[in-house]
Amino acid sequence: MGPSGRIHNFGAGPAVLPLEVVEEVAETLPNLGGSGFGLMEVSHRSQTFQDVIDSAMSRLRGLIAIPDDYEVLFLQGGASTQFYMSALNLMSEGGMADYLVTGIWSKKALVEANRIGDASGVWDDSGSGFRSVPSDGDYSVRDGAEYLHYTSNNTLFGTQFHHLPESGGKPRVVDASSDICGANIDVSEHDLIYAGAQKNLGPSGVTVVILSPWASSRRKEGLPTMLDYQTHISKGSMFNTPNTFGIFVLDRVLAWVERNGGLEGAIGRNSEKSGVLYDILDSSDFWRPHADPGCRSMMNVTWRLADESLEQVFLEEAGDSGMGGLKGHRSVGGIRASLYNGCPIESVEALASFMTDFESRHG
Ligand SMILES: Cc1ncc(COP(=O)(O)O)c(C=O)c1O
Known part of the structure; x- marks a missing residue:
């Protein structure tokens, strides 16, 4: 859970807004x-x-x-x-x-x-x-x-x-x-x-x-x-x-x-957040990132699991760990993490450590 009992919200929209707003x-x-x-x-x-x-x-x-x-x-x-x-x-x-x-x-x-x-x-x-x-x-x-x-x-x-x-x-x-x-x-x-x-x-x-x-x-x-x-x-x-x-x-x-660095600040954070997830997705065959590397989005990271039967387990366990909005769109399936401006780096770090742990238990 994030602050104020809010989940780490990776929904594609309407999406998480900065808590102070x-x-x-x-x-x-x-x-x-x-x-x-x-x-x-x-x-x-x-x-x-x-x-x-x-x-x-x-x-x-x-x-x-x-x-x-x-x-x-x-x-x-x-x-x-x-x-x-x-x-x-x-x-x-x-x-x-x-x-x-x-x-x-x-x-x-x-x-x-x-x-x-x-x-x-x-x-x-x-x-x-x-x-x-x-x-x-x-x-x-x-x-x-x-x-x-x-x-x-x-x-x-x-x-x-x-x-x-x-x-x-x-x-x-x-x-x-x-x-x-x-x-x-x-x-x-x-x-x-x-x-x-x-x-x-x-x-x-x-x-x-x-x-x-x-x-x-x-x-x-x-x-x-x-x-x-x-x-x-x-x-x-x-x-x-x-x-x-x-x-x-x-x-x-x-x-x-x-207040947070203008457009440059937003781009820097979105690039950093997506980079954290792509690094994990590229680190083993357990994950199957959807987009071709040169065209990957900084805003919506989409992937499948090599063993697709584990995707539902991933979503359920993520939910139990206080993370929501991760289900991929029905036309792609799998998982999608949306990382818009309002999504804090702490949420991405929480997702990254959940993914590492999930792989160590199911990989
Ligand atoms: C790229 C893009 N275009 C259009 C739409 C549709 O937007 P709206 O629901 O505001 O009509 C969406 C919604 O997710 C979108 O992501």
Whole structure:
């Protein structure tokens, strides 16, 4: 068990948040910053909340170096809504867009884009179990494509891009749901970035969308109001009631990241945490890491046991030792440890010593 009777939580999302943030939020529930309004009871039209959303936006801009001429939105509907909304706003009627299919989430994004135009999976690793991401020479972007879409970190399979994918000079669109603010993503090299907050940034129910001038100028007439980026840009993400609670928590998580070394600090910790687990996974044939070494994720470490019948025992014993959220996604099976920003190194050390002990008893 960790502090306050909390388990070591390796869940893939909604995921563990820093304990000091959770405690700060708890204190704010009855009275937000001395305003007399509880955190969940304050109007989004009040100055109190305007200060919160302004603060969250400016922290995010600073932390991940969002260029001044980019728009930042806090929407609802999850990354899953963005699969469709991004294509709806960015693709011309009957236009073309190219997708790197490195997992189930990018596959879903491709399906949604095909509702708008001719979206093509120009690279698809489903045949070999989504163990890798492409190198630049492995695919080519079609001449007529209006953008290239990819998923920077594949939450289910535990693979991650460690380079900026070549887009043939086309705008890049990235689903960064599971590594935003936890890995190196050069915002200025992208035209649209979207991410659900519930892994690295805060609670579920807030979706961050970042648009370049190119993306925010892709105007189409007659779009459904709530699916038109212009609606939300023109109203500062408050066309309708935003997720006030979620945006407040997001601001507090970002303040915590700032206090702990900023983006560089987060990347350093995520690299260290994942390194501890990969070292164990590489140390014997007892373990079968899923991802190819050059494409391994710092955020989600996925593996099987050589003797798959031991996996259930592993999960049960881990549970008995105060560790949760380790069951792999049903499409991969096995074990997955998610190590987002809020996951402390102490949890990873506890898991590492459990794994060493487990191997000595069952190996
Ligand atoms: C990479 C990625 N994209 C999209 C999603 C879907 O996000 P949401 O549930 O916010 O729609 C997830 C959720 O785990 C994800 O990991």
